Amino acid sequence: MSARVLEIADLTVRYGGNRVLAVDGLSLGAGEVVGVVGANGAGKSTLVNATLGWSRGKPVVSGRVLLDGKDVSALPTPRRVAEGLLLIPEGKLIFGTMTVEENLAEGATDPGPDRRAYSAEDVYSLFPRLKERGGHLGSQLSGGERQMLGIGRALRLAPKALLLDEPSIGLAPKLVSTVLHTVRELCRDGLSVLLVEQNVKAAIAVVDRMILLERGRIVLEGTAGEMRDNPRIAEAYLGTQQA
Amino acid sequence: MNIGLQVAMLAVLAVAGYFLPALFGGSGAVYSAFVLIAIFAVMSYGLDLIVSDLGEVSLAHPVFFAAGAYATGIISVRLGLGPIATLVASIGVAMLLAGVVGLITLRLREFVFSLVTYAVSVVALTLAENWAFLGGSDGLTGIPLFKLDLGVASYRAVTDKDLWPVAYVMLLGVLWIVRAFRRSRLGKAAMTVHLNPRLATMSGIDPQRTRLMVFLVSAPITAAAGWLYAYQRAYISADVLSPYFLILMLTAVVIVGRGLLFAPLIGVALILAQEKFMSFGGYVDRIILGTALILTLSFLPGGLYEAVRALIARLGPAGAKQDTQIEEGATECR
Amino acid sequence: MNVGQQIINGLVLGHSFALVAIGWTVLLGVARLVNFAHGQMYMLGAFVTWAAIAEFGLPYALAIPFTMLVGIAVGFLMQRVMLQLTLKQDLVSIMIVTLGFGHVLHGVAALVFGSTGQILDTPFSTRNVYWNDLWFTWQDVAIVVVTILVFVALKLVLDRTRLGRLARMVAEDPQLALLAGIDVRKVYFGVFAFQGAAVALAGAMIGPRTPILTSMGFDEVIMTFVVVVLGGIGSVWGSYIAGISLGLFTAFFGALVSPAYTTPAAFLVLIAVLVLRPGGLAAKPGGGH
Numbered sequence: 001m002s003a004r005v006l007e008i009a010d011l012t013v014r015y016g017g018n019r020v021l022a023v024d025g026l027s028l029g030a031g032e033v034v035g036v037v038g039a040n041g042a043g044k045s046t047l048v049n050a051t052l053g054w055s056r057g058k059p060v061v062s063g064r065v066l067l068d069g070k071d072v073s074a075l076p077t078p079r080r081v082a083e084g085l086l087l088i089p090e091g092k093l094i095f096g097t098m099t100v101e102e103n104l105a106e107g108a109t110d111p112g113p114d115r116r117a118y119s120a121e122d123v124y125s126l127f128p129r130l131k132e133r134g135g136h137l138g139s140q141l142s143g144g145e146r147q148m149l150g151i152g153r154a155l156r157l158a159p160k161a162l163l164l165d166e167p168s169i170g171l172a173p174k175l176v177s178t179v180l181h182t183v184r185e186l187c188r189d190g191l192s193v194l195l196v197e198q199n200v201k202a203a204i205a206v207v208d209r210m211i212l213l214e215r216g217r218i219v220l221e222g223t224a225g226e227m228r229d230n231p232r233i234a235e236a237y238l239g240t241q242q243a
Numbered sequence: 244m245n246i247g248l249q250v251a252m253l254a255v256l257a258v259a260g261y262f263l264p265a266l267f268g269g270s271g272a273v274y275s276a277f278v279l280i281a282i283f284a285v286m287s288y289g290l291d292l293i294v295s296d297l298g299e300v301s302l303a304h305p306v307f308f309a310a311g312a313y314a315t316g317i318i319s320v321r322l323g324l325g326p327i328a329t330l331v332a333s334i335g336v337a338m339l340l341a342g343v344v345g346l347i348t349l350r351l352r353e354f355v356f357s358l359v360t361y362a363v364s365v366v367a368l369t370l371a372e373n374w375a376f377l378g379g380s381d382g383l384t385g386i387p388l389f390k391l392d393l394g395v396a397s398y399r400a401v402t403d404k405d406l407w408p409v410a411y412v413m414l415l416g417v418l419w420i421v422r423a424f425r426r427s428r429l430g431k432a433a434m435t436v437h438l439n440p441r442l443a444t445m446s447g448i449d450p451q452r453t454r455l456m457v458f459l460v461s462a463p464i465t466a467a468a469g470w471l472y473a474y475q476r477a478y479i480s481a482d483v484l485s486p487y488f489l490i491l492m493l494t495a496v497v498i499v500g501r502g503l504l505f506a507p508l509i510g511v512a513l514i515l516a517q518e519k520f521m522s523f524g525g526y527v528d529r530i531i532l533g534t535a536l537i538l539t540l541s542f543l544p545g546g547l548y549e550a551v552r553a554l555i556a557r558l559g560p561a562g563a564k565q566d567t568q569i570e571e572g573a574t575e576c577r
Numbered sequence: 578m579n580v581g582q583q584i585i586n587g588l589v590l591g592h593s594f595a596l597v598a599i600g601w602t603v604l605l606g607v608a609r610l611v612n613f614a615h616g617q618m619y620m621l622g623a624f625v626t627w628a629a630i631a632e633f634g635l636p637y638a639l640a641i642p643f644t645m646l647v648g649i650a651v652g653f654l655m656q657r658v659m660l661q662l663t664l665k666q667d668l669v670s671i672m673i674v675t676l677g678f679g680h681v682l683h684g685v686a687a688l689v690f691g692s693t694g695q696i697l698d699t700p701f702s703t704r705n706v707y708w709n710d711l712w713f714t715w716q717d718v719a720i721v722v723v724t725i726l727v728f729v730a731l732k733l734v735l736d737r738t739r740l741g742r743l744a745r746m747v748a749e750d751p752q753l754a755l756l757a758g759i760d761v762r763k764v765y766f767g768v769f770a771f772q773g774a775a776v777a778l779a780g781a782m783i784g785p786r787t788p789i790l791t792s793m794g795f796d797e798v799i800m801t802f803v804v805v806v807l808g809g810i811g812s813v814w815g816s817y818i819a820g821i822s823l824g825l826f827t828a829f830f831g832a833l834v835s836p837a838y839t840t841p842a843a844f845l846v847l848i849a850v851l852v853l854r855p856g857g858l859a860a861k862p863g864g865g866h
Contacts, residue, residue: 052756054752054755054756056752076755076760077755077756078755078758078759078760078761081755081756081757081758082758086756087756088756089753089756092750092753093753094753095745095746095749095750095753096749097745097748097749098742098745098746098749102742105739105742106739106742106743106746106757106758106759108758153757157757157758298669299669300669300672300673302676347848347851347852351851353668353669354611354668354669354672355851357611357669357672358611358802359847359848359851361613361798361799362799362802362844362847363844365795365796365798365799365840365844366799366840366841366844368795369796369837369838369840369841370838370841372837373837373838486676486679486680486683486795487680489676490676490677490680493673493676493677494677497673526684526685526687526688527684527688528684529680529681529683529684529687530680530681530684530685530688532680533677533678533679533680533681533684534677534681536673536674536676536677536680537658537674537677537678537681540662540670540673540674540677541658541659541661541662541670541674542661544670
């Protein structure tokens with residue numbers, strides 16, 4: 001892959017006195033999809049949240065986050081978003097009291113020539129289902145529709161790098177593959193995606209590279225093919241799921 | 244041995260404290276100030292238990308203060324009874340009110356709790372101004388001198404100098420009660436409910452019962468201050484319910500540091516020292532007091548105690564430099 | 578008792594309550610903040626209007642926007658001082674700090690305007706309308722009209738504009754709003770500015786109905802609290818309806834029972850509501866953070 005869109009260096013996160021994450025280095029190339037997998041509590045969500053300087057808890061974060069070579073680690077979350085670093089969090093990812101249209105109303109202001117700003121129409125053509133639901137409240141949507149709306153909301157803000165936290169959670173297998181393949185498509189437009197997934201089998205089908213997190217550290221890294229052949233992955237993550 | 248030494252030191256401190264007004268010249272104004280400091284400190288300790296231990300902000304405590312003062316006024320003026328009877332009545336009325344307020348607010352938290360207790364204060368003010376039984380807007384005048392008759396001996400307090408021993412003994416008693424409360428099962432339960440509600444439920448602590456009990460301990464303390472205040476002023480009116488007392492209590496509780504035994508006493512002493520000896524007139528004093536409250540909470544969450552400690556740590560031998568500085572810049576997490 | 582007259586009194590009073598409360602409704606609904614200095618800001622609004630007319634000789638029509646600017650400045654200053662507490666959502670400390678601000682505002686107002694009462698006369702307040710055996714002033718009419726305009730405008734802004742949408746996003750989930758690239762601080766500042774402007778407007782409009790004193794403001798906070806609880810947190814129409822209901826209740830209670838005890842009576846209504854539906858206040862629209 002060519003230029004590095006996102007680079008993370010020496011990122012540590014502590015809750016109270018406990019260090020829950022220590023990632024020495026992680027990078028994301030232009031148009032690349034990198035999967036982050038690992039067990040529950042391995043620090044996957046902590047990693048993407050800390051990249052945005054965001055959290056629903058009160059962690060202490062240190063380290064560097066570079067977006068297109070620019071250090072954004074001193075910026076508050078909304079400024080990182082404005083720079084094109086977008087996170088779709090796990091769980092609550094849309095505004096339930098607002099309609100689908102309103103969720104998609106906020107677009108990027110002046111994103112510059114190198115970032116694609118998706119219009120609401122672009123989002124609707126990507127996810128036709130959302131257009132049908134335009135007037136419905138976010139809280140009335142199904143899990144899959146919420147995921148689509150969350151991605152759409154992020155696309156409206158012209159992301160350089162898109163961080164997705166567990167998009168497959170609670171979705172039917174068919175929907176999982178629809179959502180993930182749409183994400184794959186987006187990368188043809190030059191978007192870079194960091195995909196956090198517990199569903200390794202679904203993730204491995206769409207990623208270029210994959211990272212395995214265990215207890216807050218990167219323990220394994222490789223291309224999708226390498227990872228699929230790795231006995232550790234096959235046994236712990238693919239084997240059990242195939243059974 | 245260690246505990247014995249501690250008790251001995253506290254005893255020496257307690258005896259020394261008694262002579263403080265004399266040390267400051269022993270004039271009438273000095274004794275007045277010290278009596279008021281003792282009274283308002285006792286008033287604040289009642290609130291301290293709710294704010295520091297229970298972690299809620301009660302804005303109804305001026306009502307308990309007023310309850311003590313009014314009970315004392317009414318009983319001594321209309322029934323001619325002495326200080327012991329009025330103290331018992333003050334405590335009884337305060338516990339009754341605390342029970343009612345406690346039951347109403349049993350399931351309320353945070354700002355709803357504070358708003359309802361605030362409403363209790365405003366309603367009490369309206370009642371005190373209009374209800375003839377409480378003297379209406381004229382208040383209650385002619386409260387007799389503090390005269391303790393114990394059969395063999397009697398004690399009469401004509402001036403504030405005469406009231407000082409009474410106020411000082413009351414202050415020591417309340418300090419002892421607060422210290423004992425924090426070591427008691429109830430005090431520990433309150434702390435657990437405050438800091439770790441989940442652990443509290445798992446340990447079989449009933450949060451609602453704990454809250455009610457703490458209220459019932461706290462209100463009589465504040466009412467006792469109202470009791471002595473009635474004798475000190477010899478006159479009680481609706482202005483014992485004015486927001487001044489509420490702001491005074493709150494500032495005293497937070498300015499030095501929450502949960503420290505002597506903090507409210509030192510807080511009251513600081514405030515009254517300013518008002519009695521460095522006053523700029525009522526309105527400016529009001530601005531100073533309000534500003535002190537605002538600045539403490541906004542910029543010194545640990546109070547003056549933490550601020551001074553941090554300052555000493557910085558001035559002291561170059562200790563362990565912490566890396567929080569760097570991290571603060573990188574963290575916008577909330 | 579003249580029932581028609583009490584209905585008119587109740588409606589005017591009700592619109593007054595609603596107008597005083599609207600800033601708080603938005604503050605609580607969007608930012609989940611409580612401002613105990615609200616009553617003193619109302620008092621300040623009445624006195625600044627009085628001073629603008631009586632001391633600076635401004636016409637009433639200019640005195641109102643001037644007062645609102647002062648209200649915005651006060652709201653902005655408060656939010657600036659409390660910024661860290663707001664971002665931490667430390668509600669307990671915020672409440673105490675706003676009580677402190679109320680105390681300071683009272684002191685400042687007494688220092689500047691003196692502790693004697695004043696009469697705030699406007700071109701409307703001195704003109705009476707007699708209609709059969711009913712009586713009201715043009716100021717009363719102005720209060721009703723302005724209140725309705727403010728409520729309609731607020732509803733439109735919240736529902737139809739980008740500003741309103743941002744406010745609703747922060748209201749529902751401030752954390753998610755950060756990820757949507759919204760500077761939540763700015764929204765908090767905006768909400769405080771709105772609250773300051775709205776309550777200052779209320780002071781300028783309602784002050785002329787009674788003599789104004791620097792010691793007033795406490796009853797206003799209680800009435801506001803009752804309106805907000807009855808109407809449901811953050812509900813614009815709810816506040817309007819609750820204001821009118823409370824106004825009618827107060828008018829009839831004052832006429833039938835005692836005018837001195839209207840605040841305690843309103844408080845009893847509040848207690849009844851809290852006991853009947855204790856969850857009513859805790860319910861956060863759209864499940865908060």
